[in-house]
Amino acid sequence: MEGQNLRVLISAFIGLFMLAVPDTDGAAAILKRSTWSPENFSAGVTYMKKYGWMPPPDPEASELITEMEMRRSIAHMQRFFRLPVTGQMDDKTMKLMQRPRCGVPDVDVDQNGFRSRRYSINQNLKWGKTDLTYSFENYTPDMHPTQIRTSIENALKVWSDVTPLRFNEISRDGIADIEIMFAPREHGDGFTFDGRGGTLAHAFFPGEGIGGDAHFDDDEMFLYNTDVNGIDLFTVAAHELGHSMGLGHSENPAALMAPFYQGWNPDFRLDYDDIVGIQMLYGSNPGPRPPPREPEKPDVYATEPPPPPPPTTTQQPGDAVCSIKFDAISTIRGELFLFKGDQMWRTTTDGTPYPGYPTDIDLFWDNVADGITAVFERQNGLIVFVKGNEYWEFNGLTPTHARPKPMTDFGLPSSISIDAALPYNTEGKIYFFFETQVWKYDEYSRIIDEGYPKRIKKVWDIGNDLAAAFRFKEKTYFVKSKRYWKLNDTSSQIEPDYPRYFAVDWLGCPPPETDEYDTETDTETHNHGSRTLTSTLLILIPAAVLCLRSAVL
Known part of the structure; x- marks a missing residue:
């Protein structure tokens, strides 16, 4: 009877507000009549509070949580995790909420509404030093201590590989910056674990006392380099120690700092999203860039043999990526990015696109228009996306302006929409291409160089109407349709044996059956x-x- 009365009270409360609440941000969908069971409603409230999607109860207020507040909170969570925004605890949302995950809240909720933790760029939530110590309070009985220590060492190495951070283990008798502990249920920090499944671990942002410490739920079955019948400790630890460095949760599902357990991956690589976040706090590794981490092989104490690594995939003739004519190609933070429509790819030079791609551009850079025509990284590290005669500019993943700005900022005519952009950051120059012409912009004087624009063929012996131009490993490349040219920067001449097929050399695609040339006609070449x-x-x-x-x- 009490539960029935509560549902009646909630329905009456919503009815009072139906006419008063404006239909903004999906309010109409949020206020639809609920079909939740009391059990689902209670579980949903508990989950939303636990992970920061609803504010904690006010001790001076009633404990009543209205369905309207609940739906608004779910809608925001769905938007954060790129789910269909229904405001309902639908099947996709329920499945998401049942996945094992980190115990750190995803967002803060205050009087101003939701505030994402994404990256804790607040400099008060980072270490004021780069040499950090860690120690083990205890070990889980699931694994041999050697396996545990190796897993934690590898997890810390994930972050030290891309930053100046360095980690040294000390005895538990000392005072470490980061203390590692395994414990079940209530364990003295006020954040009780929930048994097997659900919350796997939690960690604290940098600071005195408990700050930086990482706690693992000892009711879980932690394993070494496998998650067959358990949870891989390295994968969980690498995520939690990201919190210990000051990172919050990312809404990018491919990122290590996404809140849900992603499973053991023998070919693990830190995602670009994570790299940007940690380097915003500590900068990049001043030494040479380390190779990708090779997973440790289990020793004789391993409780389960690791599954075989997935087979190496190569592009096949029918693969869609082999036939794409990309809108833009650019080197960003030393890696190659390819853009088409609202999707993007990352690739290595050995013809292997990174796994998990393509992905939506707005998982990294919000509000960038579809069908961009050029992307480039400026001398000051800002990343620029161009479409039409406007551009969007980002500092890492953060926009520098609320709205796009005109390309006339670069001294270009307002009447043109550039085809490609080529930054020479060592010289402080940016080349902008439009049909048969090229402009040369000076980053220092902020004007177009004298004598420009010029005809492209007066500068380089390449075609017109380029799709992309980029620098990679101190080499210059031009792309048109499915082919590309490589420039000899010393002679400013195209290298012999070019053009070549871009998809063959850069994406690992097989050569075309016939050596057809691009279907587009180079008008100037034909006329010439x-x-x-x-x-x-x-x-x-x-x-x-x-x-x-x-x-x-």
Whole structure:
């Protein structure tokens, strides 16, 4: 009876507000009549409070949680995790809420509404030093201590590989910056674990006392380099120690700092989203960039053999990526990015696109228009996306302006929409391409260089109407349709044996069955050839007439 009365009270409360609440941000969908059971409603409230999606109860207020508040909170969570925004605890949302995950809240909720933790760029939530110590309070009985220590060492190495951070283990008798502990249920920090499943671990942002510490739920079955019948400790620890460094949760599902357990991956690589976040706090590794981490092989104490690594995939003739004509290609933070529509790819030079791609551009850079025509990284590290005669600018993943700005900022005419952009950051120059012309912009004087624009063919012997131009490993490349040219920067001449097929050399695609050239016609090249033939005929015909006259005479 009490539960029935509560549902009646909630329905009455919503009815009072139905006409008063404006239909903004999906309010109409949020206020639809509920079909939740009391059990689902209670479980949902508990989950939403626990992970920061609803504010904690006010001790001076009633404990009543209205369905309207609940739906608004669910709608925001769905938006954060890229789910369909229904405001309902639908099947996709319920499945998400049942996944094992980290215990750190996803967002803060205050009087101003939701505030994402995404990256804790607040400098008060980072270590004021780069040499950090850690120690083990205890070990889980699930694994041999050697396996545990190796898992934690590898998890810390994930972050030290891309930052100046360095980690040293000390005895538990000392005072460590980061203390590692395994414990079930209530364990003294006020954040009780929930048994097997659900919350796997939690960690605290940098600070004094408990700050930086990482706690693992000992009711879980932690394993070494496998998650068959359990949870891989390295995967969980790498995530939790990201919190210990000051990172919050990311809404990018491919990121290590996404809140849900992603499973053991023998080919693990830190995602670009995570790299940007940690380097915002500590900067990049001043030494040479380390190779990707090779997973440790289990030793004799391993409780389960690791599954075999997934087979190496190569592109096949029917793969869609092999036929794509990309809108833009750019080097960002030393890695190659390819863009088409609202999707993007990352690739290595050995013809292997990174797993998990393509992905939506707005998982990294919000509000960038679909169908961008150029992307480039400026000398100051800002990343620029161009579409039409406007551009969006980002500091890492954070926009520098609320709205796009005009390309006239770079001294370009307002009437053009550039095809490609090529930054030479060592010289402080950016080349902008439009049809048959190229402009050269100076980052220091902030004006177009004298004598520009020029015809592209006056500068480089390449086609017009480029799709992309980029620098990679100190080399310059131009792309048009499915082919690309490589420039010799010393002679400013195209290297021999070019153009070549971009998909074959950069994406690992097989060569086309026929050596067809691009279907697009280079108008200027065609016209130039016609003009050359006409000029030749104008020279040869009079010469032939003279020869005939001489023969007759």
